[in-house]
Amino acid sequence: DAGVTQSPTHLIKTRGQQVTLRCSPKSGHDTVSWYQQALGQGPQFIFQYYEEEERQRGNFPDRFSGHQFPNYSSELNVNALLLGDSALYLCASSSTSYEQYFGPGTRLTVT
Amino acid sequence: AQSVAQPEDQVNVAEGNPLTVKCTYSVSGNPYLFWYVQYPNRGLQFLLKYITGDNLVKGSYGFEAEFNKSQTSFHLKKPSALVSDSALYFCAVRPDYGGSQGNLIFGKGTKLSVKP
Secondary structure (H helix, E strand, C coil): CCCCEEECCEEEECCCCCEEEEEECCCCCCEEEEEEECCCCCCEEEEEEECCEEEEECCCCCCEEEEECCCCCEEEEECCCCHHHCEEEEEEEECCCCCCEECCCEEEEEC | CCEEECCCCEEEEECCCCEEECCEEECCCCCEEEEEEECCCCCEEEEEEECCCCCEEECHHHCEEEEECCCCEEEEEECCCCHHHCEEEEEEEECCCCCCCCCCEECCCEEEEEEC
16 A cells, blocks of 8 residues: 655755645545645644645745645645745645654755 | 644663653644654654543554643653664644644654664
8 A cells, every 4th residue: 555655756946936746645545734844843734635625724825835636636836936945845644533644755945 | 822842852862771752732622642753854654643542642663652631741752762763753733623634733853862
């Protein structure tokens, strides 16, 4: 049974560009959450998707947007990239149980 | 404000000795509490959770945690540390939204170093 998968593994972008990160949830999971983990910090919640709708959102600007597809996979889009957006982006999936299962993350570097 | 505090940036333990990684939380309502472990350049792995019931929770790899409501703490423990336990440990809390879903609020993490 495949766990949560994310692509790409690493990404280098220039300030002002746009980026799309992808996530496939663990089999049987219908809810996807995205987190940003800056170096030396704990993960910060960006938003959560369920039934293709954004159900909850953290304190992130509108430059961060997302989407969930009918097969429960999800995308995170970031527009007008800033140097401060450099971080590890983690996707987590869950279902009716309380714990969230995390993918390996996408390391985004903005230069 | 809802938050999680991990007061120690690093914990050093000798192999075979017991270990404790501390966590305190501040959240309205009943807290749902979690511990995750992160190895270098990896995502987070779920260790254990407290939802309700027995205050002592057992999880993966011999870890356990004790929920203390009066002290608003959820310390992670292991009776005998292994070198392979060396990693970054995160405590997380999920406020009670009345269902099983909702965002996690993480602490800053504690680096555990187990020496042979």
